[in-house]
């Protein structure tokens with residue numbers, strides 16, 4: 001206790017030089033911009049690690065992180081600390097209304113009854129799972145309202161942070177986090193912990209089975225995911241990237257989306273859609289132009 005007190009109150013101060021080194025590393029490995037205004041945030045997020053590792057300065061931490069052992073052992077923890085994982089169930093709810101009432105009906109339009117259709121959804125920065133499980137609830141509701149169609153859904157959630165991926169797989173949430181889920185859906189898709197005192201809920205196994213999660217760094221040159229995706233959710237992650245990284249990511253996403261597939265971005269992530277094969281259809285919702293339109297545009301240019 002005495003030691004913890006001593007360490008939390010040590011005058012930890014990150015020299016500008018150390019921040020620059022860490023900032024450049026964060027930018028080149030995660031794509032996340034690190035202007036000088038973020039120094040305090042980095043300092044406070046890493047302070048906990050310094051205390052846990054019983055280190056005396058940010059320089060010592062930096063030397064460890066960049067050592068061969070540190071890159072192997074500490075990098076995942078560093079990523080956990082540096083990334084911002086804020087998320088919610090039914091975050092930006094207009095997107096889920098649009099999905100249920102416009103995008104899904106359009107994707108299955110003309111599908112003969114009984115002909116199975118697999119709809120592939122990719123949630124590019126899934127954080128602790130609230131977004132992919134919200135999607136799972138919405139598509140399940142849609143399937144239940146359209147029993148004549150044989151619909152299957154696969155939802156892939158990816159993220160860079162090992163900690164959030166673990167939480168996504170576990171799919172256990174404090175009760176207060178499920179408040180945005182409509183009551184009828186809570187009853188259908190959430191299980192209360194047996195121990196009432198825990199005040200925890202878990203996503204039902206059937207929905208958990210629909211969602212697969214795995215690690216992916218969106219700034220990698222090639223993203224390990226097959227093209228032909230029907231729906232991409234890429235919300236509240238681009239804001240952390242610089243313009244060039246955003247542009248490259250959008251090109252990669254477009255190459256994975258099928259013609260007439262949908263892209264949902266965060267509310268502050270408006271795209272200059274004319275730069276990509278995308279047409280805006282609702283606020284921060286885009287549809288990928290079908291190949292003939294793209295072909296015509298190329299021919300006319």
Ligand SMILES: C[S@@+](CC[C@H](N)C(=O)[O-])C[C@H]1O[C@@H](n2cnc3c(N)ncnc32)[C@H](O)[C@@H]1O
Nearest residue numbers: 030083085086087125127160161217218235236
């Ligand atoms: C603010 S959360 C957004 C979560 C969710 N999409 C939402 O809108 O609620 C941003 C997520 O992006 C992830 N992230 C940051 N940089 C990334 C990268 N280079 N590749 C993949 N994921 C990244 C973070 O780990 C974090 O979980």
